[in-house]
Every structure is written in C-alpha cells, then in structure tokens.
Amino acid sequence: MAVFDTEMEKLQSCERSSRSSAKAFGVVLFAVAILAVSPLLGLMILAPSLDASDVRTHSLSAATIANAGSDETVWVGNQTLLNATLTTSDYGWQVLYFNWSFEDNGTLKRSGRVVPYTFSTTGIHNVTLTVTDPTNASLTDEVVVTVVPEPVTGSNRILHEGSDVLTITFDASLSEPKGSIVSYEWNISTKAGTFLANLSGPVVQYSFNKSGNYTVTLTVTDSNGMIASKSIFVRVVPKPLFIVAHWIFTFIELPILLIVAYIIIGRLRKGAGLVTKTDVEKARLQYKTFKKDWKVFKANRLGFTGLIVLVMFVVMAILAPVLSTVPNPNEHEEPNVPDPIDPKNLPPLQQNPLSPTLKKSIYTNWTHPLGTDHKGQDIYSLTLYGSRASLIVGLVATAISVILGALIGLGAGYFGKITDEVLMRVTDFFLVLPWFPLMIVMMAILGQKFLWVVVVIGITSWPSTARIVRSQVLTVKERQFIVRAQAIGASDAHIIKTHILPNVLPLIFANTVLLIAIAIFSESFLDFFGLGDPNVISWGTMLESAYEQEAFKGGAWWWIGAPGVAIVGMVLAFSLVGYAVDDVLNPKLRRR
Amino acid sequence: MEMRSYMARKTLYLVITLFAIIAFNFFLFRVMPGGPEDVLVPKGSSEFIKDAIREKFHLNEPYPEQFAIYVKQVFTLDFGISAARWKGANITEGLPQPIFNTVLLVGTGTALAIWLGVALGKFAAWRRGKPADTVGMAFALTFYSMPTFLFALVMLMVFAGELKWFPLNGAVGRGYSDMSILEKLASRIYHMILPVTAFTIEVMAEYALIMRNSLTDVLTEDYIVTARAKGLSNKAILRDHAMKNAMLPVVTVAAISIGWVLGGDIMVELVFGYEGLGMLTWDAVNLRDFPLLQAIFLIMAIVVLVANFLADIIYMYLDPRVNV
Numbered sequence: 001m002a003v004f005d006t007e008m009e010k011l012q013s014c015e016r017s018s019r020s021s022a023k024a025f026g027v028v029l030f031a032v033a034i035l036a037v038s039p040l041l042g043l044m045i046l047a048p049s050l051d052a053s054d055v056r057t058h059s060l061s062a063a064t065i066a067n068a069g070s071d072e073t074v075w076v077g078n079q080t081l082l083n084a085t086l087t088t089s090d091y092g093w094q095v096l097y098f099n100w101s102f103e104d105n106g107t108l109k110r111s112g113r114v115v116p117y118t119f120s121t122t123g124i125h126n127v128t129l130t131v132t133d134p135t136n137a138s139l140t141d142e143v144v145v146t147v148v149p150e151p152v153t154g155s156n157r158i159l160h161e162g163s164d165v166l167t168i169t170f171d172a173s174l175s176e177p178k179g180s181i182v183s184y185e186w187n188i189s190t191k192a193g194t195f196l197a198n199l200s201g202p203v204v205q206y207s208f209n210k211s212g213n214y215t216v217t218l219t220v221t222d223s224n225g226m227i228a229s230k231s232i233f234v235r236v237v238p239k240p241l242f243i244v245a246h247w248i249f250t251f252i253e254l255p256i257l258l259i260v261a262y263i264i265i266g267r268l269r270k271g272a273g274l275v276t277k278t279d280v281e282k283a284r285l286q287y288k289t290f291k292k293d294w295k296v297f298k299a300n301r302l303g304f305t306g307l308i309v310l311v312m313f314v315v316m317a318i319l320a321p322v323l324s325t326v327p328n329p330n331e332h333e334e335p336n337v338p339d340p341i342d343p344k345n346l347p348p349l350q351q352n353p354l355s356p357t358l359k360k361s362i363y364t365n366w367t368h369p370l371g372t373d374h375k376g377q378d379i380y381s382l383t384l385y386g387s388r389a390s391l392i393v394g395l396v397a398t399a400i401s402v403i404l405g406a407l408i409g410l411g412a413g414y415f416g417k418i419t420d421e422v423l424m425r426v427t428d429f430f431l432v433l434p435w436f437p438l439m440i441v442m443m444a445i446l447g448q449k450f451l452w453v454v455v456v457i458g459i460t461s462w463p464s465t466a467r468i469v470r471s472q473v474l475t476v477k478e479r480q481f482i483v484r485a486q487a488i489g490a491s492d493a494h495i496i497k498t499h500i501l502p503n504v505l506p507l508i509f510a511n512t513v514l515l516i517a518i519a520i521f522s523e524s525f526l527d528f529f530g531l532g533d534p535n536v537i538s539w540g541t542m543l544e545s546a547y548e549q550e551a552f553k554g555g556a557w558w559w560i561g562a563p564g565v566a567i568v569g570m571v572l573a574f575s576l577v578g579y580a581v582d583d584v585l586n587p588k589l590r591r592r
Numbered sequence: 593m594e595m596r597s598y599m600a601r602k603t604l605y606l607v608i609t610l611f612a613i614i615a616f617n618f619f620l621f622r623v624m625p626g627g628p629e630d631v632l633v634p635k636g637s638s639e640f641i642k643d644a645i646r647e648k649f650h651l652n653e654p655y656p657e658q659f660a661i662y663v664k665q666v667f668t669l670d671f672g673i674s675a676a677r678w679k680g681a682n683i684t685e686g687l688p689q690p691i692f693n694t695v696l697l698v699g700t701g702t703a704l705a706i707w708l709g710v711a712l713g714k715f716a717a718w719r720r721g722k723p724a725d726t727v728g729m730a731f732a733l734t735f736y737s738m739p740t741f742l743f744a745l746v747m748l749m750v751f752a753g754e755l756k757w758f759p760l761n762g763a764v765g766r767g768y769s770d771m772s773i774l775e776k777l778a779s780r781i782y783h784m785i786l787p788v789t790a791f792t793i794e795v796m797a798e799y800a801l802i803m804r805n806s807l808t809d810v811l812t813e814d815y816i817v818t819a820r821a822k823g824l825s826n827k828a829i830l831r832d833h834a835m836k837n838a839m840l841p842v843v844t845v846a847a848i849s850i851g852w853v854l855g856g857d858i859m860v861e862l863v864f865g866y867e868g869l870g871m872l873t874w875d876a877v878n879l880r881d882f883p884l885l886q887a888i889f890l891i892m893a894i895v896v897l898v899a900n901f902l903a904d905i906i907y908m909y910l911d912p913r914v915n916v
Contacts, residue, residue, distance in 0.1 A: 428605075428609075429609060429612050429613075429616075432893075432896060432897050432900055433616075433851070433893055433896070434850070434854045434855070434892045435851050435855075436851060436852070436855025437851075437854060437855070437858070437873065437889050437892045437893075438889070440858075440873060440877060441885060441889050442620075444876075444877045444882070445620075445621070445882070517737070521737075521739055524739050525739055525741065525855065525859065528739070528741050528862075529858075529862070529874065530874075530878065531877065543741070543742065543745065547741075547863065557749065560742075560745055560746065560749060564746070567738075567739060567742060568737050568738045568742070571737040571738075571739075572733065572737040575733065575736070
C-alpha cells in the first residue's frame with residue numbers, strides 16, 4: 001500500500017504541474033499504466049531473488065543447478081523414469097531443452113524433461129543430462145542407472161507338514177535376461193537367519209521337513225557381471241492332529257467299523273456262524289414290517305416329495321465334481337480384462353468385470369448358468385458343492401446330539417431316582433439356555449473351523465432328544481418283558497441293549513430327521529453370522545458374502561436366490577420326511 | 593394351596609437356574625482353550641485397556657475369588673469393561689439403548705406373531721383338508737423352513753434395494769436426537785416396518801403350525817362331538833370348547849422357542865442393520881470383544897429364563913390340572 005500511495009502522490013503532482021492538454025493526456029495515460037502495473041511492480045521490487053532479465057529470457061543463471069535424479073538400480077526389462085529438475089523457479093520449462101544421452105546397444109539420445117526408458121542390456125549405464133537455454137548456455141548432470149538381471153523365484157508358499165509336497169522345486173530359468181545369466185545361487189535359511197543350505201543351478205529342489213518359517217534367497221549373476229537377488233518365504237505349518245485332519249473318519253467311520261467288528265467277533269467266538277437261521281427269520285420279519293411302513297409312507301404325498309428332493313440333494317452332493325461347470329469353484333477366475341478403472345471406486349458388485357453376469361454372452365456358453373459372484377466364482381457350482389457341507393453338518397451334528405441325548409435320556413429314564421433328577425435338571429438347564437446365542441459364543445471362542453461348527457451344533461441340540469428318549473424309556477421300562485428279564489437276573493447293560501434300545505430308537509427316529517433340518521438351519525445361520533469356516537463352500541457363506549458385497553442393492557437376485565432356494569429346499573425336505581416318518585411310526589397320530 | 597407350593601417350587605428352580613447360568617457364563621469364558629487371559633483380554637487393544645480389564649475381572653486372583661467378585665458385579669449390574677466396541681468404557685452404560693431397540697422390535701414382532709399365527713392356525717384347522725388349509729400350511733411350513741436371515745435378505749432386496757420404499761439400515765434416521773417427539777416416533781416406525789414384518793412372518797409360521805396341529809387334535813375329541821350334538825354353533829364350539837384346550841401347547845412351545853425367537857431377532861437385526869442386541873452381538877464377535885459378548889449372553893440367558901418362568905405361571909392359570 002505504501003508503494004501505491006507514493007504513486008498516487010506522483011500522479012497528483014504531475015497533474016498539478018502540467019497545463020498543456022496534450023501533455024496532460026500523455027501523462028494521464030502514463031499514470032493509468034503506472035497505476036495498473038504498480039502492484040505488480042511493487043511485488044517485483046519486493047521479491048529480491050527474481051531478476052528482471054530472468055523473466056525475459058529464461059536463461060540459466062549461474063546459480064541454477066540441474067539435477068538428473070538420483071542413482072538407481074532396476075531389474076532388466078523394467079522401465080526407468082529419467083526425471084530432470086532444476087533448483088531455481090519453474091519459469092520457462094517450455095523454452096529450455098532437456099537432452100539425455102546414454103549407451104544401450106550404441107549411443108542413444110532422448111529429449112524431454114521426463115523420459116521413460118527401458119534398458120535392454122544389463123550393466124552400469126551413465127546417463128548424461130544436458131539442459132540448454134535459447135542463448136545456448138547449458139548445464140549438465142549425470143545419473144547412474146544400474147540394470148541388473150531379474151531373478152524369478154516363484155511365489156511365497158505355505159506347506160502343510162505331513163503332506164507329500166514338502167519337497168519344492170524352485171525354477172529360476174525364467175529370470176531375465178534369458179540366456180545371459182551365468183550363475184544361480186540359492187540360499188536357504190530359517191527366518192531367524194540360521195543357514196541351512198546353498199544350492200546352485202537354475203532349477204533346484206529342497207525338502208522342508210520341519211515346521212517353521214524359511215527364507216529362500218536367489219542370487220543371479222549375468223554375463224556382464226551384474227548381480228541381483230530376490231527372496232521368497234516358505235512357511236511350513238505344523239501337522240494337524242490326526243483327529244482333526246481325519247475327523248470324519250475318527251468320529252463316524254471308525255465307530256461304525258468298531259461296532260461291526262465287535263458284532264462279528266462276538267458271533268465268531270460264540271461259534272454260531274456269522275448268519276444264523278434266527279437272523280434270516282428276523283430279517284424277513286423286518287423286511288415285512290418295512291414294506292408295510294413304506295406303503296404308509298408312500299401314501300403321505302408331502303413326505304414322499306420330500307424324500308425325492310432329498311435324494312436329489314444327495315445325488316448333487318456326490319456328483320458335484322461331475323455336474324459342476326468349473327473344475328474348482330472355490331478358486332476364482334482371473335478377470336482377463338486389462339486393468340479396469342480403479343476397482344475401489346466402483347460399487348461392490350461391479351468390482352469384477354465378470355460380476356454383473358446373467359449377460360447373454362456368458363449365459364449361452366453354459367459355464368455360468370446361474371451367474372457369478374463378486375470374485376467371478378460360478379454360483380451354480382458353488383451351490384452344488386454347498387450341499388456337501390450341509391449334508392455333512394446335518395448328519396454328523398445330529399449323530400452327536402442323538403448319541404448324547406440318547407445316553408442321558410437312557411440313564412435318566414432307566415435308573416430313575418437321583419440320577420433322573422440330576423440329569424433332568426441339567427437337561428432343563430441346557431433347554432433354557434438360548435442356543436443360538438450359545439452357539440455364537442462358543443464358535444467365537446473356539447475359532448472358525450468346520451469341525452467346530454459340527455461339534456457346536458451337535459452339543460447344543462441334544463436336550464430335546466434326551467427328554468424324548470427319557471419319556472419313551474419310562475413307558476417301555478414298565479412293560480412286562482422288562483420286569484421278567486429283571487426277574488431272571490439280567491444285567492442292566494443287557495436289558496438296555498437288547499430290550500430297551502430296540503424299542504426306543506425307532507420312536508426317536510422321526511425326531512432325528514427333524515433334528516437334521518434344524519442342524520442345517522443352524523449351520524447356515526452360523527455361516528451367515530460370519531462364524532463358518534471360510535475354506536468350506538456352504539450356502540450360508542455364499543449368502544454372507546452376498547450380503548457383505550451388498551448384492552441386495554445391486555439386485556443380484558441369482559446370488560441370493562440359488563443358495564437360498566437350496567437351503568429352504570433341503571430344510572423343508574427333511575422336515576416333511578420327518579413329519580411323514582412320525583406319521584408312520586406313531587400310528588396314534590394317523591387319524592388326524 | 594397347591595398352586596402356592598407350585599409357585600414356590602418354580603421360583604426356587606428359577607433362583608437355582610439363575611445361579612447356574614451365571615456360573616456357566618463365568619466358566620464358559622474361562623475354561624476354553626487359552627484360558628481367561630487369552631479370551632477375555634483382547635490381543636490388539638492398548639495396554640491401558642488390557643490392564644483395566646485384568647483389574648476389573650480380577651484375572652490375577654484364583655477362580656473362587658474371581659467368581660465371588662463376578663457374582664457381586666452381576667447383581668450390581670456391573671458388566672465390566674468393553675474391550676473394543678466401546679473401547680474401555682463401562683458396558684453397563686452402553687447397553688440400555690440397544691436393549692430398548694431390541695425390546696421394541698421383539699415385543700412388537702412377537703405380539704403380532706402370536707396374534708396372527710394363532711388366527712392362521714385356527715383358520716387352517718377349522719378348514720382341515722380343504723384348499724385353504726393346504727395353502728395356509730404350505731405357507732407356514734415354507735417360512736418355518738426358511739432361515740430368517742434369508743427372508744430378511746429378500747425383503748431387503750425387494751423393498752429397500754429395488755423399490756427404495758424403506759431405509760437400507762439403521763434403527764432410527766439421521767439426526768435423530770434433534771427431532772421433535774412426533775418426528776422421532778415417525779422415524780422409528782419407518783425404520784421398524786421391514787424388520788418387524790420379517791420377524792413377525794418368520795415367528796408366526798411356527799405358532800400357526802403348532803396351533804393348527806393342536807387344534808386339529810382337539811377337534812377330534814369326543815367332547816367336541818358332544819358339543820356338536822348339543823346343537824352349539826360352530827363359533828361357540830371353537831371359542832368355548834376347542835380353543836381353550838388347544839392353546840396349551842402353544843404356550844408351552846412359545847416358552848421353549850424363545851431361544852429360537854432370539855436367534856431370529858439376531859438375524860433380522862443383522863440384515864437390517866438395526867442397532868439392537870443382535871447387532872451388538874455381531875459387533876462383539878467381529879471385534880473379539882469378549883467381555884461385551886459375555887454380558888450380552890448373560891442378559892439373553894436371563895431373559896429367556898424369566899420368560900420361561902412366566903410361561904409356566906401362565907400355563908398354570910390356563911390349565912389348573914397341572915401338577916408337575
């Protein structure tokens with residue numbers, strides 16, 4: 001403002017001093033011009049470093065330093081960015097010439113302030129930058145770009161101890177530049193740094209036997225004497241417990257085998273032969289009853305429909321690899337669209353170019369008859385494989401709960417008195433516990449393993465079975481033949497085994513089928529809650545990811561619909577069969 | 593007199609079970625693999641919160657003393673410190689709002705479900721074997737077999753995602769605290785319509801099925817034939833003779849299925865992002881906030897226990913023959 005004021009005074013004094021109009025006109029013009037540029041002038045005067053000549057010519061002053069960037073080391077085949085900067089202000093980039101010269105299969109020249117270049121030969125490259133202004137004054141700077149061969153080591157691995165792939169082949173033959181690499185050195189050590197082995201050659205093998213974390217470093221040297229190295233990590237996971245790794249075998253197949261073996265050995269020891277006449281007669285009678293029951297069951301149309309649906313689901317589960325359209329649905333296809341718009345900015349469903357599917361082109365080739373999810377996984381195949389998880393959970397969890405419930409119910413009903421009181425109070429206690437929240441809490445503490453899903457569902461659903469078994473045992477216990485067996489001195493174990501169990505088990509069969517429905521229901525709930533095993537394909541997990549990816553906003557109905565219909569279908573089928581079986585086995589209800 | 597002793601026995605069981613639940617809840621979080629230090633003290637949180645939790649639950653002392661302190665804390669409504677959801681704040685302070693939201697949702701939903709379910713069951717049972725019965729039961733059976741979250745998802749997709757009639761999530765609208773009372777009410781109702789509908793239809797299906805089965809049973813009894821022979825109107829038979837007996841199983845099952853109802857509530861809250869206890873459970877599980885999870889589970893278990901107790905009392909009034 002001070003500058004401006006003095007100008008105004010000058011102007012006024014000029015006006016006062018001149019009388020001639022022509023002169024005055026020129027002075028006014030001058031004054032206006034001064035007025036207009038005065039703030040700018042003032043600024044220029046105030047800014048000490050800026051030379052007026054600099055603005056005019058954009059020449060390089062003595063104080064300017066050109067910088068060609070910092071020295072760097074790049075892998076061969078990777079782009080280098082040659083980037084020049086000047087220490088003084090950015091005035092006049094446009095009128096300065098930036099020239100780069102370097103050796104790469106002969107002398108090359110490039111011009112421009114920023115030059116991307118990919119070196120084709122390894123070695124140390126001196127790059128010279130020359131900056132020239134219109135007055136031919138110039139500055140130079142040098143940058144050293146070291147181009148080294150690129151080792152190709154493979155990717156990080158996780159190995160499972162006990163599996164047969166502990167010996168890994170490392171293949172570095174794809175290392176760049178191909179053909180000119182003289183030596184390959186592999187250094188294998190633990191992550192802590194303990195040296196284990198040194199290997200050489202483009203392709204080597206090493207066995208990781210102990211669990212732990214390993215670092216594998218590849219060092220390559222090429223014909224120009226350039227050296228480069230790269231590391232990968234190998235993790236060997238400890239061997240899982242046999243029970244956990246083969247839990248289906250441990251908990252289902254082994255007990256069945258043991259029971260069969262027990263029966264066979266028992267018979268052989270008695271010396272009566274494996275199949276006696278009584279067995280044949282028994283089987284004939286059982287077949288007859290079964291045929292009668294089957295007739296009743298077939299007459300129940302809803303139950304029969306349920307059975308057909310169930311058989312379809314079982315076929316689906318067994319033949320899933322044959323029926324599915326992609327080999328491994330849990331592995332998603334890589335989208336082969338080159339670099340789409342930044343996926344983070346897209347709404348979730350559109351993140352993958354394969355996602356909004358049910359498009360004609362994908363529909364007609366039948367690879368994705370029901371579309372895909374956000375990762376490009378095929379919904380149809382996932383739904384097929386999902387039936388496996390549901391069936392396994394339904395059957396195994398129910399087996400656990402029936403065994404537990406039957407044992408407790410038998411104990412309470414048969415022994416009565418204080419045993420009954422204690423066991424029933426415990427049962428009542430578990431019956432009162434809200435079991436959905438209980439399952440959530442137990443899963444949250446135990447961690448997301450498929451085995452735990454099964455076990456948790458099994459051990460939270462036994463109380464109702466225990467109550468039913470107890471009430472059945474109570475009625476059977478009072479029957480004449482039990483009293484007679486007791487009178488002739490039969491042991492409790494014998495009575496339970498030969499008289500009570502055969503009379504009670506058929507009656508709880510209907511309840512068991514209904515329990516399966518509830519177990520499947522619970523499993524889908526746990527999965528949807530985010531507590532299912534992420535490595536197991538199941539309908540609940542599919543629905544969870546659909547919800548997480550906000551499929552409901554994008555209208556991806558197939559993603560919710562396919563697993564949804566499957567869950568409802570299976571639960572409904574089990575329920576219908578359960579009601580029908582109840583109808584067959586408890587004739588009292590048939591008059592309804 | 594007998595009624596009084598029955599009440600006394602039920603109350604005694606209530607108290608014993610209450611202590612059992614507290615003990616169960618105490619040990620559930622301590623006997624699991626890793627022990628209390630691993631489960632209750634979250635790994636990712638700050639040392640400050642970790643120390644606060646250790647001190648609050650007295651994790652350094654032997655179990656019997658810990659348990660005594662825990663029981664005392666529960667009875668003074670002190671549920672400890674949240675590890676992650678409310679980062680070090682008292683759980684007790686944060687709970688009233690979600691509990692209020694849940695009670696609103698479950699209360700409205702259950703009342704509607706019982707009313708509609710009983711009506712539907714009655715309707716179907718009276719027309720047993722006719723198309724109305726088949727359609728009604730097919731409807732009920734389908735919804736009974738359908739996980740609540742699935743139905744809720746479909747509703748969310750159709751009414752909130754596609755048609756945009758209702759909000760996608762939340763229990764109340766934005767800027768709720770600045771609203772006038774009427775606006776608050778409107779905002780609540782607007783946000784509650786979808787969750788309550790989903791919840792009601794799912795729970796209703798169960799009541800309808802039980803009601804229908806129990807009523808068809810009752811309608812084949814001899815005293816119904818007698819009533820008919822007396823020349824009573826259908827309405828009178830249904831109201832005075834059939835319904836009174838048919839309601840008994842509904843009450844029993846209603847009591848047993850409260851655990852189910854809570855599960856349904858959690859699913860509905862989760863899908864609709866309704867900030868109640870279910871949503872809080874989900875947060876607690878995801879953030880591995882086990883002190884909070886422990887408090888929620890305790891509250892749910894006690895609520896179910898008390899509801900069962902009330903159902904027993906109601907049953908006693910409905911059926912004076914009861915003599916357990």
